[in-house]
Amino acid sequence: MRYLPLSAEERKEILDLCGVDDFQGLIQAIPDELRLKGLLDLPPALSEPELMEHLESLANKNTGAWMQSHLGQGVYDHTWPSVIDQITNRGEFLTAYTPYQPEVSQGTLHAIFEFQSVISEILGMEIANASLYDGATSVLEAVLMAARTRPQNNPIVYVAEGIYANTRKILESCLADQGIEVRTWKADPQTLTCTQASFQDSAEERPVAFVLQSPNRWGLIEDWNEVTALSEKHNARSIAYVGHALSMGLFQSPGNAGIDIAVSEGQSLGIPVGFGGPHLGLFACKRADIRQMPGRLVGLTEDARGQRAFCVTLSTREQHIRREKATSNICSNQNLMALRALMYLTLMGPEGLTRIARDCRSLAYYVRSALQKKFVESKRELQVLDGEVFNEITILAGQKESLWVDEKIAQAQELGILVGLEVEIPKQSGFVRGLNIAFTERHRKIHLDKLIELLGA
Amino acid sequence: MSNWPLKTSLSVELSRPGHCAHSLPKLEIPEAPPPARNARQKIPHLPELSELEVVRHFTRLSTLNFSIDNGMYPLGSCTMKYNPRVNEATASFRGFTRIHPKTPVQFAQGALELMYQLENLLSEISGFSRVSLQPAAGAQGEYLGIKMIKACLKARGENRKKILIPESAHGTNGASAAMCGYEVVPLKTTAEGLVDFNQVDELTRSGDVAGIMITNPSTLGLFESDILKITKLIHDRGGLVYCDGANMNAMLGITRPGDAGIDCMHFNMHKTFTTPHGGGGPGCGGLGVSKTLIPFLPVPTVEKNPSGADDFVLDDKRPESVGAIKDYYGHFLMMVRAYTYIRELGAEGMQKAGQDAILLANYVRMRLKDHYEVAFDKPCMHEVVISDKRQQKNGIKTLDIAKRIIDEGIHPPTIYFPLIIPGAMMIEPTETESLRAVEKFCQVMIQIAEEAKEENAYEKHFAGRPRHMAYAKVNETLAARQLKLSWKDL
Numbered sequence: 049m050r051y052l053p054l055s056a057e058e059r060k061e062i063l064d065l066c067g068v069d070d071f072q073g074l075i076q077a078i079p080d081e082l083r084l085k086g087l088l089d090l091p092p093a094l095s096e097p098e099l100m101e102h103l104e105s106l107a108n109k110n111t112g113a114w115m116q117s118h119l120g121q122g123v124y125d126h127t128w129p130s131v132i133d134q135i136t137n138r139g140e141f142l143t144a145y146t147p148y149q150p151e152v153s154q155g156t157l158h159a160i161f162e163f164q165s166v167i168s169e170i171l172g173m174e175i176a177n178a179s180l181y182d183g184a185t186s187v188l189e190a191v192l193m194a195a196r197t198r199p200q201n202n203p204i205v206y207v208a209e210g211i212y213a214n215t216r217k218i219l220e221s222c223l224a225d226q227g228i229e230v231r232t233w234k235a236d237p238q239t240l241t242c243t244q245a246s247f248q249d250s251a252e253e254r255p256v257a258f259v260l261q262s263p264n265r266w267g268l269i270e271d272w273n274e275v276t277a278l279s280e281k282h283n284a285r286s287i288a289y290v291g292h293a294l295s296m297g298l299f300q301s302p303g304n305a306g307i308d309i310a311v312s313e314g315q316s317l318g319i320p321v322g323f324g325g326p327h328l329g330l331f332a333c334k335r336a337d338i339r340q341m342p343g344r345l346v347g348l349t350e351d352a353r354g355q356r357a358f359c360v361t362l363s364t365r366e367q368h369i370r371r372e373k374a375t376s377n378i379c380s381n382q383n384l385m386a387l388r389a390l391m392y393l394t395l396m397g398p399e400g401l402t403r404i405a406r407d408c409r410s411l412a413y414y415v416r417s418a419l420q421k422k423f424v425e426s427k428r429e430l431q432v433l434d435g436e437v438f439n440e441i442t443i444l445a446g447q448k449e450s451l452w453v454d455e456k457i458a459q460a461q462e463l464g465i466l467v468g469l470e471v472e473i474p475k476q477s478g479f480v481r482g483l484n485i486a487f488t489e490r491h492r493k494i495h496l497d498k499l500i501e502l503l504g505a
Numbered sequence: 506m507s508n509w510p511l512k513t514s515l516s517v518e519l520s521r522p523g524h525c526a527h528s529l530p531k532l533e534i535p536e537a538p539p540p541a542r543n544a545r546q547k548i549p550h551l552p553e554l555s556e557l558e559v560v561r562h563f564t565r566l567s568t569l570n571f572s573i574d575n576g577m578y579p580l581g582s583c584t585m586k587y588n589p590r591v592n593e594a595t596a597s598f599r600g601f602t603r604i605h606p607k608t609p610v611q612f613a614q615g616a617l618e619l620m621y622q623l624e625n626l627l628s629e630i631s632g633f634s635r636v637s638l639q640p641a642a643g644a645q646g647e648y649l650g651i652k653m654i655k656a657c658l659k660a661r662g663e664n665r666k667k668i669l670i671p672e673s674a675h676g677t678n679g680a681s682a683a684m685c686g687y688e689v690v691p692l693k694t695t696a697e698g699l700v701d702f703n704q705v706d707e708l709t710r711s712g713d714v715a716g717i718m719i720t721n722p723s724t725l726g727l728f729e730s731d732i733l734k735i736t737k738l739i740h741d742r743g744g745l746v747y748c749d750g751a752n753m754n755a756m757l758g759i760t761r762p763g764d765a766g767i768d769c770m771h772f773n774m775h776k777t778f779t780t781p782h783g784g785g786g787p788g789c790g791g792l793g794v795s796k797t798l799i800p801f802l803p804v805p806t807v808e809k810n811p812s813g814a815d816d817f818v819l820d821d822k823r824p825e826s827v828g829a830i831k832d833y834y835g836h837f838l839m840m841v842r843a844y845t846y847i848r849e850l851g852a853e854g855m856q857k858a859g860q861d862a863i864l865l866a867n868y869v870r871m872r873l874k875d876h877y878e879v880a881f882d883k884p885c886m887h888e889v890v891i892s893d894k895r896q897q898k899n900g901i902k903t904l905d906i907a908k909r910i911i912d913e914g915i916h917p918p919t920i921y922f923p924l925i926i927p928g929a930m931m932i933e934p935t936e937t938e939s940l941r942a943v944e945k946f947c948q949v950m951i952q953i954a955e956e957a958k959e960e961n962a963y964e965k966h967f968a969g970r971p972r973h974m975a976y977a978k979v980n981e982t983l984a985a986r987q988l989k990l991s992w993k994d995l
Contacts, residue, residue, distance in 0.1 A: 051858075052857050052858060066868075074867055078728050078730070079732070082733070082764055084759060088852040090852040093848075102848065103595040106619050107598035108615065110601065114603075115612065125605060135563045135567070137593060138567045140567035142593070143572040143781055144782060146782075147785065150976070151971050152571035153571065154566075218830060225655070226686055270543075271542070298545055300544065301549075320603065321602070322601065324606030325835060325839075338988070347988055348990075348995070353977045355976060359980075359981050359984050361988065372682060377683075378644055379676070380644070383787070385786075387784070391563060403527070407532050414534040436542060466609070
């Protein structure tokens with residue numbers, strides 16, 4: 049076996065050195081009844097050519113990977129320069145572990161320092177950590193951090209109605225363990241954005257935080273100033289969840305609005321959609337809160353020869369030192385993904401980031417304008433949501449058109465198109481159905497026109 | 506590893522206005538008007554570099570890393586085994602990388618089938634009834650396991666407050682239990698290096714113990730011989746048993762935690778099943794569960810189509826589920842790698858992996874026991890813990906030894922862990938090392954032990970280590986004092 053070099057003779061040599069007759073002599077500590085008497089029941093071992101063939105046939109069954117896709121809701125099929133794959137696959141990055149020994153981990157540490165730098169730049173925040181699992185985990189950790197800085201007996205967090213449905217579910221499930229109640233900061237049913245005015249609860253009990261997501265799940269841009277103002281009013285922490293990291297190429301950064309904790313899903317920064325992971329959680333905050341921050345941090349220092357060097361710092365917050373009193377149980381970062389995001393932003397530069405953000409928004413605008421016109425002409429109860437968008441648009445299907453979303457999803461599939469995802473839209477009359485459609489630079493004009501024809505028909 | 510005496514620049518220091526390395530398609534449609542509100546005021550300060558400049562920068566950085574591909578990396582409890590490159594090849598197939606997690610299942614059957622099969626393979630290897638692949642990493646697996654235990658007890662109408670955790674456990678155990686709102690009660694280790702059964706007996710009499718988090722084999726590299734007694738006792742007293750699966754490598758094809766009455770255990774795919782360590786992630790931390798915990802599995806689960814059709818579906822209608830803890834289904838592309846590895850090894854390979862890991866750790870133990878204090882001088886599993894007790898007499902500490910090892914082109918073992926062994930060095934050679942490489946490591950360790958006996962040993966052999974690497978000892982105190990965390994702080 050190519051990965052297992054010990055020969056029978058060497059095995060015998062080791063057993064002799066240990067003074068035992070056979071392998072069983074080394075595992076006497078395992079109760080006999082627990083020792084497997086035969087082999088595991090696993091399918092036969094495969095050679096590399098067989099493995100490649102088998103895995104390729106499984107991959108090919110994922111026919112969706114070859115369809116024209118407009119699926120979004122936090123995960124976007126953007127492109128990236130191939131050099132990212134080549135460099136991050138270097139064994140020195142791929143097969144190193146957590147940088148416990150800084151003298152022989154400067155590559156990883158230096159990269160994390162640059163990652164913290166680019167993330168704090170795009171989010172406009174003072175400090176960023178070395179990353180967390182994904183966007184949803186980052187929001188969760190942000191709420192837990194906020195709760196640590198605002199200790200309450202019955203903590204409450206207000207989450208904007210426009211947060212992704214998945215994220216909301218995870219927050220509810222995980223915050224309950226710590227007794228934190230999740231309440232909804234209702235969106236204005238006209239604009240589908242959250243404002244101070246749309247917050248109607250009296251909030252007599254002081255909430256620990258308000259969470260606002262932008263672009264929100266309908267693809268609309270929110271105003272971070274609304275969450276900072278509301279948080280200030282209630283002496284709570286403001287949390288900004290950047291729903292699409294590339295939107296930072298065009299829209300106001302959370303730091304610019306004075307946000308306390310800014311988090312994001314970094315998948316769109318050079319990371320494949322990969323059926324949901326691994327992705328990348330971005331986490332940034334104010335320097336004053338650094339000791340309550342979760343996750344790994346790398347700081348600048350020097351070595352004994354006076355060279356600039358880097359090492360993990362403030363690890364007294366982390367679980368391997370603080371154990372049950374740690375700021376989080378997370379002990380990895382998404383390092384390879386962080387490296388991909390760092391390379392992506394380094395390759396794109398300020399100009400590339402601005403350009404891709406502008407282009408994706410233009411694609412969404414083009415389709416929205418065309419559909420708006422068609423829907424008006426058709427006099428049907430269909431409407432593209434108005435408001436500032438980034439790379440997603442949402443079509444609202446009124447009561448009379450309640451089957452429209454299903455019809456279009458099915459028709460599109462016939463044409464080899466994944467047209468979008470269903471979202472529910474809160475209106476005064478209750479929830480109505482909507483179709484959320486995402487665009488990336490993979491879409492050419494021909495794709496857009498096909499989509500317009502299909503949806504406008 | 507590089508020992509170039511070159512200054513390593515930050516990318517921003519290399520930046521030149523106008524350089525760029527992006528390649529985006531021409532926009533074929535009219536450009537949208539700029540945002541009317543909430544537009545970005547200031548373009549982020551990112552480097553401007555050509556593609557070659559970027560390539561050189563990151564290639565340079567890579568040479569400053571030690572990695573498995575550079576040499577032996579015997580970090581205890583980290584299982585730094587070879588990361589097969591075929592895993593990278595299969596995980597890069599378009600059908601896996603470009604499939605959106607919300608793709609309707611009829612267009613994502615390959616992904617569901619792979620997850621379904623991987624769950625079956627892991628169940629067979631570990632003896633658990635089912636496996637959730639959702640946890641992003643081991644720590645999230647711990648959290649999920651404890652959350653499910655809590656849900657199970659709640660369903661029984663119980664609200665127990667405490668979790669028992671051995672002092673030798675990984676720090677994550679306590680942190681994960683705390684995230685679920687439990688109070689952590691530490692367990693002593695016996696003179697034999699095992700969990701103290703009598704103490705477990707005493708502590709569980711009160712009826713407020715929800716369960717135990719046990720690491721088996723322990724971080725001392727020892728199999729908990731009383732595991733059956735412990736699981737039975739905990740169950741009799743109404744609790745459940747969590748096992749930290751960090752050391753699953755020692756059990757491959759040899760014994761199965763599920764058979765020992767354990768209720769749940771996380772897998773560290775990057776340890777046991779060769780997904781790349783990546784400099785600290787991403788991990789992938791499936792959770793194996795016993796029958797008792799199946800109703801509480803997170804949603805969605807992957808199931809064969811109940812209609813009898815030959816395809817797979819996602820089931821999110823599980824009334825007693827703890828809900829979702831991670832977006833979508835977990836780190837899918839890591840699952841592809843783990844699946845590739847397991848399919849390549851097969852049953853014989855799996856057993857040989859487990860056995861060779863144990864054989865090589867015992868080889869290290871036998872070769873070093875005359876030179877270092879071995880924490881427990883008896884057969885170990887996949888790792889052995891030694892300490893600096895003898896070298897301390899001449900003023901040489903574990904940290905000195907670690908920095909000395911670096912100059913020999915070998916990564917130091919895990920140091921100062923587990924905490925209960927002062928000056929611990931935890932050595933895990935792994936089965937993918939050749940006997941020759943492990944012997945080379947032992948010779949280096951023996952040589953260092955000899956050096957440590959000399960007069961003025963510290964000045965002669967240990968001061969200023971590492972001496973032959975691109976970087977000498979790094980000042981960690983200075984980093985914590987100045988807290989410069991981004992290039993804005995320079």
